[in-house]
Amino acid sequence: MPEGHSVHRIARQFDRNFIGKQLRATSPQGRFAEGAAVLDGREAVSVQAVGKQMFLEVEGDVWLRVHLGLYGAWDFAGEILLDPTIASANGRMGQTNQRGTDLDTPILDDAGENSLSSIGAPRRARVHVRMSEQTQGLTDDGEQWPPPVVGQVRLRLMTDITVADLRGPTACVLQTPEEMLASVAKLGPDPLVGDPVTNEARFVQAVRKKPTVIALLLMDQSVVSGIGNVYRAEMLFRQRLNPHTPGRDVPEEIVRELWRDWVRLLAIGVETGQMMTMDDLDAEQYRAAMASRDDRHWVYRRAGLPCRICGTSIAMEEIGARKLYWCPRCQA
Known part of the structure; x- marks a missing residue:
């Protein structure tokens, strides 16, 4: 099961890539079609992680609560802006280790645990697409945009240049501000x-x-x-x-x-x-x-x-x- 550090990393990536931008939301799997319809076209306002749960606020006093559970994960693709306070997608350490030894060269995790293209339950991450200019169709390196849906995606959130696909969560629900605060109060x-x-x-x-x-x-x-x-x-x-x-x-x-x-x-x-x-x-x-x-x-x-x-x-x-x-x- 993804533990608290993973959910905080996910929230930070959402903060860098989605907050302040208009969302395009779909449910390729179909199980969250009504919720996706509510999110579609709204601006992402804020995001926070509390323990193993993430809360994404969108305009109109709507909150998306996601609990990844045992099998859930977010897959990111597109132009991913890395949070400077955490390691990069290939595991580069921008700061120091616990003994103060500078490690400014890539350290790759053989299990993919530190990947920013897929954060959550362990899985073989899809390679994300890097783009300089984005339009519907092909990117500058010939990759399809938006990337095709692979597998059972409960929710796809998109901006013009970034995609986040949610797979296998225990919970993916919309809440009012009062319901969101009640959820946090239980933690x-x-x-x-x-x-x-x-x-x-x-x-x-x-x-x-x-x-x-x-x-x-x-x-x-x-x-x-x-x-x-x-x-x-x-x-x-x-x-x-x-x-x-x-x-x-x-x-x-x-x-x-x-x-x-x-x-x-x-x-x-x-x-x-x-x-x-x-x-x-x-x-x-x-x-x-x-x-x-x-x-x-x-x-x-x-x-x-x-x-x-x-x-x-x-x-x-x-x-x-x-x-x-x-x-x-x-x-x-």
Whole structure:
């Protein structure tokens, strides 16, 4: 499932490519035909991500709420203006890694996780079209414009030069402003939305009053927004916290450290497009981790492999209908 960093990246791409422009909206699949008809011809006003959900405002007090769920993704094509605060489409790092080593050369993710042409559930991304002058028909490099619809596209949004195709979402609905605010109110704090101090306090209070185990609380979007299976496993390991500990039994300082770690990891994820959760890597190790998911995590998807710290075999179990990875010794 796409986690919070992906949805924030999607929102930022919409902000760069669609806000302030008139939308052409269709539902090639047909399942969102009525909604697309409402959106068609309206100007995109604003966009925001909260956890795993994106809210796109269009003129006329209409909001589009999209929850990608397990299988959803947005495919972008056309003249894609990259947000300067995040990595480019080929994974170029414009800033620095966690140790401050300048990495200004392309780092390609073998799983395509950092692709800006397709953001969401893992899939083979379609190559996007680059154009200098756009008209209906062919682009300057001979590619068809607009690009043909491929597969089951729930919603296609277009400007004169950019296309965004939505596939496989759990939710794609239109809302009034009141309904949009009600949806956001149901979500837990997101480090990139609202006041940082208030967000941390909300998270600490929500966790420490519940008997539910911490492994489930971190996945509860009413407790905290954006954390999915990968970040859940990695955050618990980074705090050396037993995933079966009831939330109310986790010391307050550890709960605060969990929140602060989520703030750090989300920022890295938004910048790089990858769920990088390992620290203190030299330049060579960092480059390998950015290129391969197998070198990027402490415990996630490492069941049966030795713990990178103590050598104990990483355990995997089902909890809340999702796979949980953890080290029985480091997190005893």
